[in-house]
Amino acid sequence: xxxxxxxxxxxxxxxxxxxxxxxxxxxxxxxxxxxxxxxxxxxxxxxxxxxxxxxxxxxxxxxxxxxxxxxxxxxxxxxxxxxxxxxxxxxxxxxxxxxxxxxxxxxxxxxxxxxxxxxxxxxxxxxxxxxxxxxxxxxxxxxxxxxxxxxxxxxxxxxxxxxxxxxxxxxxxxxxxxxxxxxxxxxxxxxxxxxxxxxx
Numbered sequence: 001x002x003x004x005x006x007x008x009x010x011x012x013x014x015x016x017x018x019x020x021x022x023x024x025x026x027x028x029x030x031x032x033x034x035x036x037x038x039x040x041x042x043x044x045x046x047x048x049x050x051x052x053x054x055x056x057x058x059x060x061x062x063x064x065x066x067x068x069x070x071x072x073x074x075x076x077x078x079x080x081x082x083x084x085x086x087x088x089x090x091x092x093x094x095x096x097x098x099x100x101x102x103x104x105x106x107x108x109x110x111x112x113x114x115x116x117x118x119x120x121x122x123x124x125x126x127x128x129x130x131x132x133x134x135x136x137x138x139x140x141x142x143x144x145x146x147x148x149x150x151x152x153x154x155x156x157x158x159x160x161x162x163x164x165x166x167x168x169x170x171x172x173x174x175x176x177x178x179x180x181x182x183x184x185x186x187x188x189x190x191x192x193x194x195x196x197x198x199x200x
Contacts, residue, residue, distance in 0.1 A: 008167060009140065010188045013060065013148035014196065015165075017158050017184040020065075020073040021047040026155070026180050029104045033097040033125065036068045039076075043069075046181040047076035053183065054078060060147030061085050063138065065092040065154060073181070074152045089141075091134040094154035098125025117156070118174040128160065132170030135161040158184070165193050 022043035025032040039047065054077050064074050064081055066088045074081055081088070100108055100122045108115050121127030138161060142149040151161070159173030165186050166172075178184065182199040 008193050009143040010191065010193065011143045011149070011186070012146055013187075015139075015142045015186040016054075016057065016059070016148065016150045017161065017186065018050065018054075018073065018077070018150065018152045019155050019158055019178050019180055019182045020067075020069040020152065021050075021076075021181040023069050023180075025102065029106075030102050031095075031097040031100050031104070031122075032069075032154075033094045033101050034067070035101060039069055039072050043180065044072070044076055047073040050077035050181065050183070054150070057148060057150070059085070059150040061087070061142075061145040062150045062152070063087045063089045063092060063141070064152040065094070065157075066090060067093065067154070070152045070154065077152075079150065079152065089138065091137050092151065092153040092157060093134075095131050095156040095160075096122065096125040098122040100125065116174075118171045128170040128173070131157060131160045132164055135164050135170075139164060155180070162186070162195060162198065166195065167193065 022040050023037040024040055025037050062079055062085060064070050071081060080086060118128055155178050159176045159178055160170045162176045163170055163172035178199050184199060185197040187196045188194055
């Protein structure tokens, strides 16, 4: 067993992750990459419920996926996306599912019984390593910020971010389940990046 990496850049504060709230496709497990699906009424209520928790925090920077479901979640949660400290970051777009966009895992496995997103990626879309390269840039920007950072994005992308935060391969995001509307807090302990809370 190897020790946790100690040469990673460390954040000056905490990095908070928020997965967007429920959409019609997320509710039924359809892979939702670049298709811009709005929140359901249940999702909107869940996003509003995030407001008291996030209002207690002061963020030096906010980074949000450009997709509408992430922006809608942020807005309903009371997060300001205008101004010098907020960025709509294309690196936070969800995994590009290519030919599997809009298809459920059981649907894909009707023709590819052993398919596993984290190992096989998506034809016409991205592999885990592609998503990992994008989140590495997000992590570098978060660690350079002068205080706490809020990131609002998507389930699979944030799971890859969690794995990369710990210095693991992107594929280890498979072990980090994150429900819609979930909040995670990343930080560091004794010079090693660590997960403080996952999916609360």
